[in-house]
Amino acid sequence: MNKYRVLLIIAIIVIGLASLGAIIGNYMIRPIINSLVAGEGVATLARQVLITALIYLLSVIGQYIAGRLFVYCAENTTANIRHDVFSHIQTLPVKYFDQREHGDLMSAMTNDVDNVSIALGQSLSNIVRSVLMFLGTIMMMFILSPILSVINIILLGLLYFAVKIVASKSSKAFRSRQATLANLNGFIEEYMSGQKVIKVYNHEQETIEDFSEHNEKLFEDATKADTFATLMFPLTGNLTYVVFSIIAMIGSYMTINGVFAMDIGTLASYLNFTRNVSRPVTMIANQFNMIVAALAGAERIFDILDEEPEIDEGQVKLVTDQKGRCYWHVPTTLYDCQAIIARTEQMRQADLPDAEFTERYPGCLVPLRGDLRFVNVSFGYDNTHDPVLKDVSFYAKPGQRLAFVGTTGAGKTTITNLINRFYEINKGNIYFDGIDIRDIKKQDLRHQLGMVLQEVHLFEDTIKENIRYGRLDATDEEIVAAAKAANAHDLIMQLNDGYDTMLTPDGLNLSQGQRQLISIARAAVNDPPILILDEATSSVDTRTESLIGQGMDEIMQERTVFAIAHRLSTVRHSNAILVLENGLIIERGEHHELMDLKGRYYEFNTGVVELE
Structure with missing residues (x-):
């Protein structure tokens, strides 16, 4: 909140003046009552009441102005926090997202940030006002009666320890609730996106049972947290009534017997301060629950901000x-x-x-040619397990097509992750045009790589803008040319609004084949020298595969291509086919060479071994 430091200082000064006005208003009870007891005229009484009313009015106006300033600073600060978190997330490496649930990040961006916003906008101003009121009230109490004030302080100390015990338990309960809520959000996001799979396998009931377990855990944690929250108010309220009653009895005795020159006006004003001194304490206690929730949220937010961004030491x-x-x-x-x-x-x-x-x-x-070479590359996602790739070496000259085949887990997709430097290799070298890719700036490296994935992600925007996402400065003519090259133009023009057709999230108002063709056009508009196809046709029918194949044949011209495919018919015309198994390249060659070899590739083609 450094940007709004001046406004915060002004807000604190204003709220301090408003609190001072409230304190003076309470003190005015003393002269008013003493005037009544002394039988002074109506004019004197009216003047004192009018002054008291004016003081309270100015106090209310000051509190309103201070509240607006606090809200302004809080909302701007919250917007900046949300921006900083989102911006920082964009700098994190891919492995960070592979290791965390998306729902957890969503919860931090929504629930946790909202809790911080409420704490800054409401709780902070209330606490500042309560602290100032408490200090001012204590000062006035000592001015009116030091003896009663000492007794009051002792009783308030006992109240503080009672509140502290409850607060410590409340803090732990609120942190647990925030973590459980994040887990539930992650579960909901995952299973909402997987509804088709759930229904295909008739696992609705099992899913409901799993949700019930998460929901029950949240219920237990929320109940525990809210129990402490609801306990705080009656605890402080009842204890303050006890304090007020004790002070009232002692003060009445002192007034009746004339101890320490206590008069009725002083007693009335002091009792009003005694009642009011507990209000700041109660207010702070009530705000404490929100502060605890905000601190728990802030802790999770700062955990994200403390994550190391993706390091780029490239100089090329x-x-x-x-x-x-x-x-x-x-x-x-x-x-x-x-x-x-x-x-x-x-x-x-x-x-x-x-x-x-x-x-x-x-x-x-x-x-820039598109020459890519792996030299004795070894890599593992987790150093505690066996490496996914073991001493892998291969090369692709500019314009060549390489295909990777193998069962699930053989390391095919890992190779594409390493080419993009989503992960750093443990051993060996990867050269792009003779330059170690670790020496190339990541942004420039990735700009030369076009990717078409099996799972297509399209944004809630027009088809034109989704294609333009491949290169943001692409003209409309270049977008159309890329769509034609990807064999997507005719399909797009069949839609009512053509290139201006608005897509739903992930393009779910299009077929799988249409989404894939747009994805290919998005890769083509960037005109990259290297194209990576990761099972781009495995989820479409034969006819759509033919359309996609024609589109890919067009954009693969004069490009270095790496293709991962389960449908072996799509890789037969590659310059080289590499068969991976357990992180090793066990066979390499052209289609006819590998078929003559009658090894694992032959077994994949003949159905002896399932290619999953």
């Missing part, structure tokens, strides 16, 4: 000359140009940059 970036040719700009401190060229094919004359362009970017300018 992509640059483009006046002719539209792209080059990797490699600092001479990293590589020798000849060493890079030696890892790939010799640089063609047409690839040589102009002298002026070379002067602008001193160092080594390596043409």
Whole structure:
């Protein structure tokens, strides 16, 4: 809240003046009652009542102004927190999302942030006002009667310890409730998105039972937390009544017997302060439950903000000359140009940059070709388990098509994750145009990779904007050209609004095939030198697969392609097929070579071994 420090200071000053007005208003009871007892005139009494009313009016106006300032600062701060959390989430590595439930993140962005917002907007102002009122009231009580005030402080100390015991238990209960609520949100999100699977396997009743377990756990934790919350008010309320009664009896005795010169006006004013001194305590106790919930939410929010963002130490970036040719700009401190060229094919004359362009970017300018090589790569998602990939080596020259086949868990998708640097390898090297991908800036690296996945995610926007997501500066003409290349144009034009058709979340108002064709167009509009196809046709029918295949054949021209497929018919024309098993490449070659080998690929094709 540093940005709103001045406003907060003004709000605290205003609320302090308003509290001072309320305290003075309470004190005015003393002269009013003493005037009545002394038999002073109506004019004097009316003047004192009018002054008291004016003081209270100014106090109310001050509290309103301070409340508005607190709410303004709180809502702006909450908006900034929400923005910071969302922005920070975008910087986190993919493995962070693989290890956490999406519902947990959703709960932090909604429930936890809302609790913080309420605490800042309402609870904070109430606590500040209560603290100022408490301190001012204690001061006035000592001015009116030091003896009664000492007794009052002792009794309030006993009240404080009672509240502290309940508060400590309440804090633990509210943290447990927040965690349980996050788990329930994650469960609901997961099972709402999996309704088709639930219904196909007739697991509605089992799902209800699982939900009931989560719901029962939340019920227990919420009941415990709310029990302490509801206990706080009657506990403080009844104890303050006891304190008031004791002070009233002692004060009455002192007034009747003239002890310490106590008069009726002083006693009345003091008793009013005694009653009011418990109100700030009660108010703080009531707000404490919300503060505890906000602190529990803030703890979860800061856990997200404390997560280390994705590290990018790459120094190699992509640059483009006046002719539209792209080059990797490699600092001479990293590589020798000849060493890079030696890892790939010799640089063609047409690839040589102009002298002026070379002067602008001193160092080594390596043409963007799409040459990708794995050299003795080993990787595991968890160091405590066996690696998913074990000493894997292969290469793809520019324009070649490589296919990966194997059973589930063999390591096919892991290879694509490593190419994108979603995860860092444990051992070995991956070279892109002769440059270790760890030395390339991640944004520039990923911009050269187009991906078409089995599970297509489309945004709630028009078809045009979903395709444009592949390259945000793409023109409408380029979007149409990409759709035509992906064989999606005719299907799009059959829709009532064509490219302006509004999609529902995940594009559920389209068929699986239509969504996949739009996904291919989205990859094509970026015009990447490397294309990754991760089981892009495994969820569609044969006719749709043919349409998708035609679209992919078009955009695969002159690109390096890595294809993962369960339908072996889609990989037969690849330049090389790599068969993976238990993290190892056990066979490699063209389709006819592997069929003649009569090994695992042959068994996949003939049905001897299921390709799951």
